[in-house]
Amino acid sequence: MNDGMMMASQPQIMESLCVAVAGQGGDGSLTLVTLIARALADYGYHIYESRNVASRIKGGHAAAFLRAGVDPVPAQGHDLDLLIAFDVEAIEILGPRVVENGVIIFDSSSEPCPMGGLKTGVEIIDVPFGRYAVRELRRDLYKNSLGYAVTCAILGLKGDLVQAKMREVYGRLPANVIAANLAAMETGFQIAGDFGYRGGRSRWQPRTLSPTPKHHMTGNEALAFGFLAAGGRFFAGYPITPATDIMEWLEKYLPDLGGVVIQAEDELASINMALGAAMTGTRTMTASSGPGIALMTEGISQAGSAELPVVIVNCQRAGPSTGMPTKPEQSDIGLMTQGANGDFPHVVLCPATPGECFEAGRLATDIAEIAQIPVFVALDQVVAQDRASFTLPHMGSLTINRGKRLAGPKGPGGPEYRRYQLTDDGISPWTIPGTPEGMSLVTGNERNEWGHVDTGPENRRRMMDKRARKLETISAMLPIAVNWGDASSDIGIIGVGMERGVMRDLTSLLARQNKSAAFHSPRTLWPVLPETLEFIAGKSRVFVIEHNREGQLFRLLGGALASRSHMTNITRYDGRAFSPEDLVRRLHEEGADL
Amino acid sequence: MTLTFKPKAPIWCAGCGHFGVHTALTHALKAAHVPAHEALIIAGIGCSGSIQNNLNAYGYHALHGRVLPTATGAALANPNLLVIGAGGDGDGYAIGGGHLLHSFKRNPSLVYIVMNNGVYGLTKGQNSPTAGAALTNGEAPLDAVQLGLSVSGSTFIARGFVGWWDQLATLIGEGIQHARAHCGFAFIEAISPCVTYNDTYPEWDGKLADISRDEAYDPTDRVQAMSRVMRLSEQGKLAVGKILHTTGSTLDQRHNVSAQRAPALQDVLPANNVSTYEAIARDHLV
Ligand SMILES: Cc1ncc(C[n+]2csc(CCOP(=O)(O)OP(=O)(O)O)c2C)c(N)n1
Ligand code: SF4
Numbered sequence: 001m002n003d004g005m006m007m008a009s010q011p012q013i014m015e016s017l018c019v020a021v022a023g024q025g026g027d028g029s030l031t032l033v034t035l036i037a038r039a040l041a042d043y044g045y046h047i048y049e050s051r052n053v054a055s056r057i058k059g060g061h062a063a064a065f066l067r068a069g070v071d072p073v074p075a076q077g078h079d080l081d082l083l084i085a086f087d088v089e090a091i092e093i094l095g096p097r098v099v100e101n102g103v104i105i106f107d108s109s110s111e112p113c114p115m116g117g118l119k120t121g122v123e124i125i126d127v128p129f130g131r132y133a134v135r136e137l138r139r140d141l142y143k144n145s146l147g148y149a150v151t152c153a154i155l156g157l158k159g160d161l162v163q164a165k166m167r168e169v170y171g172r173l174p175a176n177v178i179a180a181n182l183a184a185m186e187t188g189f190q191i192a193g194d195f196g197y198r199g200g201r202s203r204w205q206p207r208t209l210s211p212t213p214k215h216h217m218t219g220n221e222a223l224a225f226g227f228l229a230a231g232g233r234f235f236a237g238y239p240i241t242p243a244t245d246i247m248e249w250l251e252k253y254l255p256d257l258g259g260v261v262i263q264a265e266d267e268l269a270s271i272n273m274a275l276g277a278a279m280t281g282t283r284t285m286t287a288s289s290g291p292g293i294a295l296m297t298e299g300i301s302q303a304g305s306a307e308l309p310v311v312i313v314n315c316q317r318a319g320p321s322t323g324m325p326t327k328p329e330q331s332d333i334g335l336m337t338q339g340a341n342g343d344f345p346h347v348v349l350c351p352a353t354p355g356e357c358f359e360a361g362r363l364a365t366d367i368a369e370i371a372q373i374p375v376f377v378a379l380d381q382v383v384a385q386d387r388a389s390f391t392l393p394h395m396g397s398l399t400i401n402r403g404k405r406l407a408g409p410k411g412p413g414g415p416e417y418r419r420y421q422l423t424d425d426g427i428s429p430w431t432i433p434g435t436p437e438g439m440s441l442v443t444g445n446e447r448n449e450w451g452h453v454d455t456g457p458e459n460r461r462r463m464m465d466k467r468a469r470k471l472e473t474i475s476a477m478l479p480i481a482v483n484w485g486d487a488s489s490d491i492g493i494i495g496v497g498m499e500r501g502v503m504r505d506l507t508s509l510l511a512r513q514n515k516s517a518a519f520h521s522p523r524t525l526w527p528v529l530p531e532t533l534e535f536i537a538g539k540s541r542v543f544v545i546e547h548n549r550e551g552q553l554f555r556l557l558g559g560a561l562a563s564r565s566h567m568t569n570i571t572r573y574d575g576r577a578f579s580p581e582d583l584v585r586r587l588h589e590e591g592a593d594l
Numbered sequence: 595m596t597l598t599f600k601p602k603a604p605i606w607c608a609g610c611g612h613f614g615v616h617t618a619l620t621h622a623l624k625a626a627h628v629p630a631h632e633a634l635i636i637a638g639i640g641c642s643g644s645i646q647n648n649l650n651a652y653g654y655h656a657l658h659g660r661v662l663p664t665a666t667g668a669a670l671a672n673p674n675l676l677v678i679g680a681g682g683d684g685d686g687y688a689i690g691g692g693h694l695l696h697s698f699k700r701n702p703s704l705v706y707i708v709m710n711n712g713v714y715g716l717t718k719g720q721n722s723p724t725a726g727a728a729l730t731n732g733e734a735p736l737d738a739v740q741l742g743l744s745v746s747g748s749t750f751i752a753r754g755f756v757g758w759w760d761q762l763a764t765l766i767g768e769g770i771q772h773a774r775a776h777c778g779f780a781f782i783e784a785i786s787p788c789v790t791y792n793d794t795y796p797e798w799d800g801k802l803a804d805i806s807r808d809e810a811y812d813p814t815d816r817v818q819a820m821s822r823v824m825r826l827s828e829q830g831k832l833a834v835g836k837i838l839h840t841t842g843s844t845l846d847q848r849h850n851v852s853a854q855r856a857p858a859l860q861d862v863l864p865a866n867n868v869s870t871y872e873a874i875a876r877d878h879l880v
Pocket of ligand 2: 605606607609610611641642711716787789790791
């Protein structure tokens with residue numbers, strides 16, 4: 001972004017910008033990123049926000065990141081143009097990521113900025129935040145406002161807009177607090193001025209893009225919204241990072257719609273509460289992360305056997321066991337595709353962007369009810385918690401499909417009603433309790449069409465086959481992969497979830513070197529769709545990129561009979577996302593001709 | 595009239611206590627005039643967990659130990675239903691024990707009947723949490739009635755004996771009224787001996803103390819209830835009768851659901867919710 005022009009020369013036209021704000025966890029000053037993001041969104045920039053926090057209540061290094069671009073932003077990215085560092089640790093950890101001629105705003109209240117490890121030409125702007133902090137005010141807010149003003153001056157953002165955004169974000173605070181923060185901003189502008197950023201001089205100059213209304217949500221929030229918009233009215237969950245946001249978001253909106261959000265005593269209760277609600281015909285979801293999903297597996301198997309619709313969200317974090325709760329991983333692929341006892345039809349969707357999360361929440365709810373099966377939505381911490389701008393679909397265009405639910409007030413009609421009726425498509429019509437002539441027995445035991453236990457071999461085969469047919473029936477509804485790049489390339493690159501954005505950035509990086517590959521990012525993890533096997537078969541080398549050590553996606557594809565002989569696995573399990581540069585290096589190490 | 599499943603005859607061993615529970619429950623449902631299609635029986639896993647197959651009601655066979663969360667989900671999602679959980683003491687006090695504690699606390703409007711035989715019937719005779727000290731080398735048995743009394747949110751606690759089935763039917767009937775009136779969680783333990791693995795019929799004679807015979811006993815007084823139950827227990831006796839019957843905040847009230855405002859019966863067609871959904875979308879604009 002920065003081509004080496006110093007501030008005396010013309011400002012850099014802002015095509016994209018990466019900012020980090022870092023300090024000790026629990027320091028509210030990280031919301032500074034939200035202020036900058038909103039200001040840039042007003043210019044029409046696409047934005048992408050993420051956080052890196054220690055799993056401690058307070059304290060520990062924490063950082064918030066923002067990447068803005070004139071085009072949709074696919075991932076957080078690695079390099080930083082601007083770093084706002086509230087302590088030395090922030091410089092030590094993030095300083096080396098600041099590009100040549102980038103800018104660091106440093107809180108010099110207690111010590112000077114360490115210069116070791118920084119690239120050449122990095123400009124340090126010392127701001128003794130501590131000295132300006134006013135005791136009677138919330139210190140974190142004050143730091144925000146000061147830092148915000150300095151940043152906006154450097155970025156060349158218009159003063160009136162900058163102020164308006166601050167008022168918007170602080171809207172609900174008392175007038176005296178707002179006034180003090182406006183004063184803090186004035187101080188910030190003066191400090192920037194002392195460094196030469198005054199009188200219209202700035203390091204960057206924002207472009208004025210045509211701002212279209214954009215929604216800004218995390219994957220978790222968008223998924224919860226998709227579920228709600230699909231008629232989801234019951235959610236049971238137990239808090240766990242990084243899935244808790246789903247419960248919190250739904251708590252805000254579902255009760256007003258006549259729905260229920262209940263915090264269960266554990267995940268065994270969550271999934272079974274969800275099944276109880278599903279019995280009544282309520283569209284139902286639960287969400288957790290690996291440890292909780294492990295507890296739920298018996299219930300998921302029950303849904304498969306009893307033929308109850310339920311959506312289960314797994315916001316994957318680094319395992320095994322308690323692992324690294326705030327770090328991303330994709331190591332529950334085995335758990336979700338093959339993890340529960342017995343075999344039964346189920347689906348695992350794997351959206352990669354907030355827009356896809358909305359759609360996955362909606363679609364999973366429909367598929368679950370149509371096929372009367374459990375449907376997983378697999379996220380990873382990055383997809384779950386990073387926040388990006390996108391445009392939600394028009395709410396008036398949404399529809400739902402309730403499948404073979406028999407809704408008549410008296411019952412199904414006809415001479416007979418068998419809950420587990422054998423059908424060609426495997427799906428039995430169903431009624432809900434309260435229907436006078438639709439009485440049923442629902443059970444996880446093997447049973448005959450009436451719901452009575454039957455372990456005879458003939459019945460067993462018929463019932464297993466009936467349930468299995470359901471997957472075939474809904475196969476056309478399963479979301480297909482996103483493909484891009486050079487379809488004719490010999491080299492194929494596959495990845496899901498958090499890998500998608502990095503693969504997009506990799507595409508741009510390769511394009512700058514006049515290189516390309518074919519990219520394939522499935523949106524259905526289970527069942528493995530034929531398109532993925534065809535993609536693999538059509539390439540001479542295929543790289544499967546994923547976040548776990550064992551290569552769970554690689555094995556899944558191999559298990560689905562993709563030829564392993566020309567597939568190579570590129571894995572990472574240190575809790576950090578790939579950068580496109582990492583991927584290029586790893587691909588070269590594996591002998592990729594790229 | 596559409597033909598649906600026909601309830602089956604119970605498959606328990608001749609003389610099994612669970613027959614008495616079945617009779618009492620059938621009787622109570624009839625006496626309370628609960629339409630068959632408005633009752634949902636959620637059973638656990640065990641010999642006791644087949645009772646739903648033998649009743650004229652909607653039936654759901656839950657997982658081992660998960661009767662209560664399942665019943666809680668169903669009762670919250672559709673308060674028009676009478677939800678009755680039923681299962682064994684292994685199901686309810688061992689593998690599902692944690693849920694019992696939280697059900698007393700939450701007070702969901704549903705009935706829960708535990709068939710206590712001090713043994714795991716279906717898996718052929720292992721000790722359950724209520725097995726007497728004689729069987730467990732001195733480990734004291736769990737008393738779910740005392741447990742329930744100790745949780746201040748509990749509202750209805752009773753114990754019956756299948757040998758006194760008419761009283762048991764009355765207790766279940768009162769529990770049904772409690773749940774149907776949306777007053778909360780009606781917990782009824784039925785002493786229901788397993789004649790095959792732990793035939794305690796002879797033992798109960800003289801060991802059960804029917805507190806309902808004591809006119810001075812006041813089931814709205816939790817402290818009195820607790821002290822009576824504990825005193826009897828010290829004497830090697832179990833209290834039978836309606837032990838606690840009081841009022842308290844219910845789960846359905848707290849979630850603002852009711853027969854008229856049931857999640858299961860909401861109009862969820864997106865076309866009829868567009869303005870609400872648009873308002874939510876607006877909350878997320880930048
Ligand atoms: C998760 C799980 N663990 C173990 C079992 C095996 N199992 C079936 S019934 C049962 C105990 C039944 O005892 P109880 O609940 O007291 O009912 P009873 O048979 O005495 O009526 C057990 C352990 C199971 N079905 N599921
Ligand atoms: S084994 Fe015991 S509990 Fe089971 S049916 Fe026979 S008598 Fe009843």
